[in-house]
Amino acid sequence: MLLEIEDLNVHYGRIQALHGISLTVDEGEIVALIGANGAGKSTTMRAISGLRRASAGRILFGGDDITRMRADRRVVAGISQAPEGRGIFPGMTVLENLTMGAYTRKDKAAVAADQQRVFELFPRLAERRKQPGGTLSGGEQQMLAIGRALMSRPKLMLLDEPSMGLAPMLIRQIFDIILEIREQGTTILLVEQNAQQALSRADRAYVLETGAITRSGSGSDLLVDPAVRDAYLGVA
């Protein structure tokens, strides 16, 4: 198992956001986390990347307990995240944003090669490399967020709502690229409100409701699950 979460609890002050979540992600998988607004999807992501402290439970990464590890150390360990709202540094150029993605790396030649690879995945970014991140369109920012998350050569990439605010055609394109990234050897855990896309592309998925996991299974199984269809796919 690359990632194992055991009985994870997270509190915001007195409010409990996650109630004992357990999930696993195996090497080479694409796993989706779906659920309504406020179900705790982003909180789960933030707990994995270290922006939120777990109040109870354990997070194991590659067999090591990282529950108490600082967020910046987890990047070195091999976790990267394209956060909710994309988190583009608005005052930095596209190039500088990508350099930030490789902040922990010292192998300059390989970083340059990876930057080239990102520009091949997202030719739009290459055109705009000198432009400040804040002036990009929503879709371009999403591409930059994903590209930047690749720059640390992560073992596990966390994608928080990669489809948010994008046109349907762009969503398909982004998911195509996510599949491609997996083909190149990166494991992916993604959070989505667009359950249709997420379930049809993911190997496995978990359904999160008010801070607890209520269902799990292969993406194709959940896609035909009547309860899931009713609640998240907008079809009766």
Added chain:
Amino acid sequence: MDFFQGMADNFSNLWTIIGDLTVTGLTQGAIYALIALGYTLVYGVLQLINFAHSEVFLVGAFGSVMVWGWLGYSSGAAAVPPLLVVIGMLLLGAVTASIFSGGTALIIERVAYRPLRRKNAPRLIFLITAIGASVAISEIVGLLVDRKVVSTPALVHQKFQVWFDPSDIGLNINSFGITNLQIGIVLCAIGMWLALDLFLNRTKFGLGIRSVAQDEDTAALMGVNKDRVIMLTFLLGGLAAGVAAVLYNLKFPQITFDMGFLLGIKAFTAAVLGGIGNLRGALVGGLVLGLVENWGAGFFGNDWMNVTAFVVLVVVLMFRPTGILGDSLGKARA
């Protein structure tokens, strides 16, 4: 009528001595600017006004005078030493002041701010520990020097140079001179600003600082160690304050343990005036403040110097609440 006549006299008086006022103003402004850089850097990264920064400057000023004193260059030393010795002393003073000021800045961060950050304390609390740290440090310095005025050694032989006579080009103002020291001080301020600007925009450490200033959570996701970035920021501000301290020692004959207060307020004003969080703003704000208060002193009389400075601050902020150049380090915090 007398009042207006007085104003007119003042104005013609101001005009005839405007050259000297301008040179003095720019020199003082350069020192404000160097201190302002520290306020602006820390604010840009933490949105925190480090009110103890004036004492970062203070410790550097006393540190360098102390080391000079150990080497026999204290006040009252009859003659200015030979040039090579002067250069050595200036470098030594700069290194000493930077170590003292940088060290003080790091200690303040560690003792007064970091424990509060760990506990997510509200902003107001930082303000109180800042004022506490400021008072404590200035009183400690006061104890060490018996609360006495300390004289600075005359290290630089100030050469007065009149470049041209303004009446030659038809201007009805007094001729004015510029000393080597005044030129040096202004050049130092510009040089320090340039160095910091390059550091922030061209190096990886600078990129790390800017990332925390723009979005600290995302910076952590990139692997940036926030504590280290904050320490570095305080250190950079301390270095600039150290340079300011040496220049101050060269320019003014005496220093006192409580001089940080007004100077700190002025430098902070300069930072706000230029646009806090903006390095160039600190430079521009410092120079503008120095100019304005000296012109004000020439126009209204010396007692009005500080009044002019703060009235100008208020007026500028009324029309440009973000200062002359606006926020930039944490710019477009989207």
